[in-house]
Amino acid sequence: MLLINILTVVFLVPVLVESLQVEPAFNDDVLGLIVFKAGIIDPQGKLSSWNEDDDNPCNWVGVRCDDPGRSNSSNRVSQLILSNSSLSGHIAKSLLRLPFLSLLSLSNNYFTGSINPLLSQIHSLRFLDLSQNGLSGPIPPEFFQHCTSLRAVSFANNNLTGSLPDSLTSCSTLQTLNLSSNQLSGQLPSTLWSLSSLRSIDLSQNQFEGEIPAGIENLYGLRAINLNKNKLTGVLPQNIGNCLLLRSVDFADNFLSGSLPESMRKLGLCASLILRGNTFTGEIPDWIADMTSLEIMDLSANNFSGLISNSFGAISSLKEINLSRNVLGGSLPESFMNCVNLMSLDVGHNALMGDLPVWIFKLGLKSISLSGNRFTGTIQFPPPATTLASYATLQVLDLSSNLLSGVIPSFLGNFSGLQFLNLSWNSILGSIPASVRRLNATIVLDVSHNQLNGSIPSDIGGLISLQVLRLEHNFLTGIIPTDIEKCSSLTSLDLSWNNFTGPIPSAIANLSDLESIDLSFNQFNGYLPKELTNLSHLVTFNISYNHLQGELPVGGFFNTIPTSSVAGNPSLCGSVVKRACPAVHPKPIVLNPNSSDSSRGSLASNIQHRRIVLSISSLIAIGAAVFIALGVVTVSILNLHVRATMENAAAAPKISGVDDLSHSHSTEANFGKLVMFSGDSDFTYETQTLLNKECELGRGGFGAVYRTKIRDGDFVAIKKLNVSSLIKSQENFEREVKRLGEIRHPNLVELLGYYWTPSLQLLINEYICRGSLYKLIHEGQSQCCLSWQERFNIILGAAKGLAHLHQLNIIHYDIKSTNILIDGSGDPKVGDFGLATLLPVLDRYILSSKTQSALGYMAPEFACQTVKITEKCDVYGFGVLILEVVTGKRPVEYMEDDVVVLCDLVRRALDEGRVEECIDHNLQGNYPVEEAIPVVKLGLICASQVPSNRPNMEEVIRILELIKCPSEGQEELE
Structure with a gap:
């Protein structure tokens, strides 16, 4: 392909240069684009219309030219838009031949390599979007040295590294900068705020650290700032409120602390304030009501304390409030009733108390989460006549982990749009109301860890959208209704720790999407349906501690089911429980002493027939024995071959290589790759010991551990992973393991290295005696x-x-x-x-x-x-x-x-x-x-x-x- 591209350029350039004498303007654009095409891979043929014989490229896919009818029009290529085209390769400098190009968008492709610094030398370029590609390396400083005309730059969702270059300050006309979702690091330079034309800056999801530098108040025109998911520390800029035009502020998921700066009260135009996942402290100030345009407020996962301010009710524009995972106390203020546009309220996991407010169901919310608090009393919904809006709109209701009592109201079934219902971890009594059958939009229903009794409603099949049903840890009785097979989307079913009886219905086997079933600690009896082996997505199946009997199903998931999942059923049999199933013998022949001779003749005939059958059976048994013997010999020969291969594989890692860790040695020979973090290139082990049961130290969920002696006489512990089918790619595996290998602490087992092949992964740890x-x-x-x-x-x-x-x-x-x-x-x-x-x-x-x-x-x-x-x-x-x-x-x-x-x-x-x-x-x-x-x-x-x-x-x-x-x-x- 490379040779073809070179030949294309070599032979086309003279032809195109010659044709320049006819129409120099258009053909210069044609030349630049054809050379650009020659350097990329186009698997879907998106650029098939690009023909070097054309006089001009204005009708090509993705190419736009100035309107020749407009005044001051150059009639040249002004825009190149090839987003979402599955293109790959490198972005060539031939685009410099497009001197009137003002917009270049190559987003959401597969371009690799580094950012070409020459792109900024297209003097007419105003908008550059290279987001969602595979670009890597640092941002070239010279790119920003020549960006006097750029208005918007996006390198988001690539693999860029390094710090922000100081030359960024040269982009005095830059209005939009998006470098999010890369691996950029270092501290934010204070000169960043000297870009006085900035309207929007997004540096989220990188690895920037240190404090936010002072001076942000100089950006009078700033509309949006997003620095979430970095490693920033310190406090919010005290004068951020001077950016009066700010409409969106996002500093979520950093390590910021302190209280909210009072200057923020001046952000009257701000519609979105997201400070989630930091360590902010103090009370939520009353002056928050001055931010009258707020629509989204997320202060969750901080250390805010005190009471929830009544002032929230003054922000009528609020649509989403999230104050969860703080240490807020007191009750929920009724002033929220004034937030007429509110759609989502989450105050979960605080220390709120008092009776569950009834008025909350009058707001017509889509999502209500009060979980993990200390609310008491019963669940009471207002009469339908006063809350028709709530019944129609509510999609999420989470009241879990409180101190609620009483029963589940029967008119819960009126919430026809409810998708998520969680009432778990309370003290709710009574039975499951039959009205739940009307919740045909519900995806998750969790009423576990309560004191419910009674049975599962017989027409539970009305929950046609249900994916997760959790009823564990209650006092429920009765049988599993066969109507449950109508819940065809069910993926998780947990009925454990109840008093259910009867057999496990074969109807469960019709729920083909089931991944997890837990029926443990009940009173189920009878035989397991053989059809359960048809559940191809099954990951866990627990029937322990019941009264089930008979043979376990054979096939699929049940060939590897853990013993703990079937324990406590003494009448179950099969290889998993190491209990042989009783053989089925034919009924014995009873001889009648008063029978006639003819009967005896018939009996003699039967005996003769049985002898013939016995002879055939004997022949079959002998043949099977010979087949088994041949199999044993074959397996033994193969085992010797495998051991010889493994010995070679063990010796192969002695070749030292170069790894990205400074003290590692590796090899990627045919037998695999060995990396020792200590730099011990002479490390060797006897692979056949991994097949020796005597060297096994123990087994866990991720594999067995063996003790192995290395060359200097010391021991190491080698974990042979048994999750090969679940392990990530080699690249991801090595990245994660190397990260673990860098961890050092006197109370942590040290990871010394690893060994990789596609079918065998070993972790080499220090041996603890x-x-x-x-x-x-x-x-x-x-x-x-x-x-x-x-x-x-x-x-x-x-x-x-x-x-x-x-x-x-x-x-x-x-x-x-x-x-x-x-x-x-x-x-x-x-x-x-x-x-x-x-x-x-x-x-x-x-x-x-x-x-x-x-x-x-x-x-x-x-x-x-x-x-x-x-x-x-x-x-x-x-x-x-x-x-x-x-x-x-x-x-x-x-x-x-x-x-x-x-x-x-x-x-x-x-x-x-x-x-x-x-x-x-x-x-x-x-x-x-x-x-x-x-x-x-x-x-x-x-x-x-x-x-x-x-x-x-x-x-x-x-x-x-x-x-x-x-x-x-x-x-x-x-």
């Missing part, structure tokens, strides 16, 4: 019992390791005692962190299937699609870990007729004043009560059902350090 905390607590000898001091140090050290991960914005997802390793000095090291980032998407169903062994550690929000997974789910698991270390008990223990959940056991003991009974008896009373009891309470707080009630890990560390008694004058307790 004493093994896992789980083995020390639950499998250790009584004489090796951990002392209280050792247990406390393990808890504190693990907290420090986990806190360090959270500082790096890494969620562990799988905190449990098997992932806490203890070194020779007794110090803990958190392992297996960051593995979830190797998955293509952080889907909670995929994660839950990979962390089945974490039963008891997983936070309740992990199973709720409507609650965001944050680092607080790690805090929950850590709380359970604290209780496990202190009590010596497993998070969930299965008795003969009962299941004991550790958190519930300890919380009940604490309420009854006998918490000391829960302390591990192996300590034999040798522990300071003044430390042990507060540590237990801390564990329960961390394991709170409500995420906002849990402390963060930094707070956990401070609490532990306060709990620790002074060591002076105390003897170490063993």
